[in-house]
Amino acid sequence: MTLSDPAERAGRADAPPVISIRNLTKTYASGYQALHAIDLDIRAGEIFALLGPNGAGKTTLISIICGIVNLSGGVVLADGHDVVTDYRAARSQIGLVPQELSTDAFETVLATVTFSRGLFGKPADPVYIEKTLRELSLWDKRHSKIITLSGGMKRRVMIAKALSHEPRILFLDEPTAGVDVELRRDMWQMVRGLRADGVTIILTTHYIEEAEEMADRIGVISQGRIILVEDKAVLMNKLGKSELLLHLQQRLETLPDSLSGWQLALADDGSELVYTYDAQAESTGITALLRQLDALGIEVANLRTRQSSLEDIFVSLVHAEP
Numbered sequence: 001m002t003l004s005d006p007a008e009r010a011g012r013a014d015a016p017p018v019i020s021i022r023n024l025t026k027t028y029a030s031g032y033q034a035l036h037a038i039d040l041d042i043r044a045g046e047i048f049a050l051l052g053p054n055g056a057g058k059t060t061l062i063s064i065i066c067g068i069v070n071l072s073g074g075v076v077l078a079d080g081h082d083v084v085t086d087y088r089a090a091r092s093q094i095g096l097v098p099q100e101l102s103t104d105a106f107e108t109v110l111a112t113v114t115f116s117r118g119l120f121g122k123p124a125d126p127v128y129i130e131k132t133l134r135e136l137s138l139w140d141k142r143h144s145k146i147i148t149l150s151g152g153m154k155r156r157v158m159i160a161k162a163l164s165h166e167p168r169i170l171f172l173d174e175p176t177a178g179v180d181v182e183l184r185r186d187m188w189q190m191v192r193g194l195r196a197d198g199v200t201i202i203l204t205t206h207y208i209e210e211a212e213e214m215a216d217r218i219g220v221i222s223q224g225r226i227i228l229v230e231d232k233a234v235l236m237n238k239l240g241k242s243e244l245l246l247h248l249q250q251r252l253e254t255l256p257d258s259l260s261g262w263q264l265a266l267a268d269d270g271s272e273l274v275y276t277y278d279a280q281a282e283s284t285g286i287t288a289l290l291r292q293l294d295a296l297g298i299e300v301a302n303l304r305t306r307q308s309s310l311e312d313i314f315v316s317l318v319h320a321e322p
């Protein structure tokens with residue numbers, strides 16, 4: 001593989017954007033402005049997680065890119081095609097797995113997925129459809145009517161439909177809402193497999209764990225504005241705090257004044273000292289702190305460290321919004 005190979009560059013900063021959004025605004029007929037001047041590039045081959053509280057504008061944004069909702073201002077290109085003026089070409093590159101399961105309950109799995117492909121004007125390709133159904137563990141169910149499938153299987157059918165026309169970009173709107181842990185893990189596995197095939201994946205999720213597990217990059221949307229876009233690893237390094245939790249032999253009523261220079265807080269009714277430090281720093285100060293506590297006669301029964309999760313980071317970001 002050479003460096004100029006698109007697969008090699010997949011998801012990297014120098015990969016060309018597969019979706020490019022400039023100054024996008026949306027005001028609904030009600031007068032409500034759901035999106036404010038959104039600028040966002042999605043890189044080819046990445047898994048991008050869009051996080052945001054209820055009503056932040058995630059579905060509106062996805063629906064505009066997929067051509068389901070009209071934009072009010074700005075430009076959106078999907079694989080270089082303008083989603084308004086070149087709708088068909090743009091849409092042919094996009095697969096959408098919506099939040100709601102909507103499909104013909106009395107059709108068979110195979111017929112539904114084959115029909116979906118036809119809707120995009122693509123010639124029949126039974127080999128591709130079989131491969132897709134096999135990858136989604138649906139091949140054995142291909143002759144089953146959708147109504148007879150479990151919720152998890154129905155969700156897989158929605159994904160197979162979205163992939164039926166071989167899109168380069170797949171949107172998953174809350175892909176694992178309401179599914180059990182096992183299926184969630186299966187779906188994560190499957191999404192990773194799709195990325196390995198070169199599909200760019202954009203998912204919205206309420207499960208921070210899902211973004212933490214899956215995403216290459218994370219975008220946070222709040223009140224119709226993108227407030228942050230960052231590589232997941234960078235985000236967790238930059239904003240993630242490390243804490244040292246010191247369980248004390250004896251409760252402390254208050255912190256001694258001589259400790260005021262440390263980032264310390266008392267917790268658990270005074271029986272725990274929490275020291276927040278920068279894990280990236282050359283010196284965390286832990287040794288010096290322990291020495292000082294010892295000198296003050298404050299005995300530590302045991303200690304453990306804790307790394308703040310993406311969830312902590314997300315909550316603090318969204319709460320910091322006016």
Ligand SMILES: Nc1ncnc2c1ncn2[C@@H]1O[C@H](COP(=O)(O)OP(=O)(O)OP(=O)(O)O)[C@@H](O)[C@H]1O
Pocket residue numbers: 028029030032034052053054055056057058059060061
């Ligand atoms: N057709 C509509 N007319 C008027 N307002 C709308 C319409 N659709 C959505 N909105 C409003 O736009 C805002 C963004 O909604 P959207 O569904 O995009 O949010 P979301 O981030 O996807 O939320 P959730 O996580 O709950 O799905 C909300 O305040 C919503 O009430």
